Every structure is written in C-alpha cells, then in structure tokens.
Amino acid sequence: MLLRLPSKHIIQAFQRKLLSWYFLHGRKFPWREIQLDPYRAIIAEILLQRTKAETVSKVYLEFLRKFPSWKSIVDTDIKQLESVLTPLGLYRQRARGLKALAEKMIDTKGILPQNRDELMQLPMMGQYLANAVELVLWNKPSPLLDVNMARLLERYFKKRKLADIRHDPYLQKLSSAIVNTPNALEMNWAVLDFAALVCKAVKPECEICILNEDCKYYKNSVKDK
DNA sequence: TTCCAGCACT
DNA sequence: AGTGCAGGAA
Known part of the structure; x- marks a missing residue:
C-alpha cells in the first residue's frame, strides 16, 4: 500500500x-492548565468523548470535586455518577464504563500498563484515548x-x-x-x-x-x- | 435538525 | 461496517 x-x-x-x-x-480549559496526573487526564478525555469541550468545561471541576480518585468512583453508587454526567449526554454508557475502568485501576493499584497493547485492553480505552495517554502522560x-x-x-x-x-x-x-x-x-x-x-x-x-x-x-x- | 476531543457491541 | 448512546447548542 x-x-x-x-x-x-x-x-x-x-x-x-x-x-x-x-x-x-x-x-483555555481547566485540563490544559497544569500537568495532569493519570486520573485527571483520563477523566478529562472520557468526558470529552463526543462532547463539546465548552460543555465539558462546565462539569469537569465539579466531577473532580465529587469524584477525586478511582477509589471514589468504585465506592459510589452508579446513580450518583450518572447524575453528574447527565448534562454531557451519553451518561449511562460513560458511568458504566468509568465504573469498570476504575475497578481495573484499583486492581493494579492505580498503575497504568506501560505499553499500548495492554493499555488498550482497559475499559473505555480506544484508539483516541490511548493516543491521549501517550501524548499527555507519556510525552509521546x-x-x-x-x-x-x-x-x-x-x-x-x-x-x-x-x-x-x-x-x-x-x-x-x-x-x-x-x-x-x-x-x-x-x-x-x-x-x-x-x-x-x-x-x-x-x-x-x-x-x-x-x-x-x-x-x-x-x-x-x-x-x- | 445537525453536530459534538468515541467506544462497545453486533 | 453499521449502529446506539444522549443532552445541549447552533
């Protein structure tokens, strides 16, 4: 080819x-201000999926306030997750996916796989999000x-x-x-x-x-x- | 009505 | 390769 x-x-x-x-x-957006940790970086990208950045910016900080860690997502009721995500749309899928991803992340003590193939085994981790991880977290x-x-x-x-x-x-x-x-x-x-x-x-x-x-x-x- | 920092499922 | 997801703004 x-x-x-x-x-x-x-x-x-x-x-x-x-x-x-x-x-x-x-x-300018909140997720562009500082060097993000893996949790905040991944949350930002998941909220941005099929969603205008301007819309996400209204919810992003509130989401981090209510759910500051993978653990907080594992511990919460899915309905609580959905209610924060509702203004963004796609809220049932995203809530379910975030739960699954958070559980995996807790399993690995918050450590992301360090290569792309294993990374893409994670829930919600498609090609776009894997690229974002490489770019934002791995400096590629x-x-x-x-x-x-x-x-x-x-x-x-x-x-x-x-x-x-x-x-x-x-x-x-x-x-x-x-x-x-x-x-x-x-x-x-x-x-x-x-x-x-x-x-x-x-x-x-x-x-x-x-x-x-x-x-x-x-x-x-x-x-x- | 269309479109939006996609992904999972078929 | 096609489709559902979903609220909000233009």
Missing part, C-alpha cells in the same frame, strides 16, 4: 501557521485524531478512503506527521482549536482562514462558484 505523505516543507508550513494562530486564539508525539482533526486534514489535504477514522492508515500517518514536533501537545491543541473555531463542520470560516490559499476544500469551493 503506497501512502505518500505531503512533503516536509508543506507539513512544516502547515504546522507553523497553526501554531501562530493558536498562540493568539487558542482556547501522538495525534488526538478525532472528528475535528480528521475534518481539517481531509479538507486541506485529501479525503480518507475508509469510513472509520480509526482504521484509515492515511489519516493515521498524516496526523502523526502533523503533530510530530517538539511541542506535540500544543500542536495537537492548535489543530483541535482551529478545527473547532475556524474549520467548523457547519459554516467553516474559509474567507478568514489563514490556510485557505493552499486548502483543497477552499479551492474547490471557489471553483464551484
């Missing part, structure tokens, strides 16, 4: 523009490859072949190349924020977009007029 990535020059220009945008317009340049990052990359470069982001080798490779920088954490946040605020799913702000002159999606939209 031939997978040709964009040239180093193209990727560097893309990274530079996004980072300079990020330092002016990037979003892994991509937070979600619908936002996928949308931006697909518009700017080219569309994926497979329906599922997680199984598309092109998006995997491309996103890894994009965030493979000394400051992978900020590079990831830059992509996510830019995709959420400018390269939006509905009504993208192409006219003010700093990437538009090289963007395949924008060029096509102009051509269509």
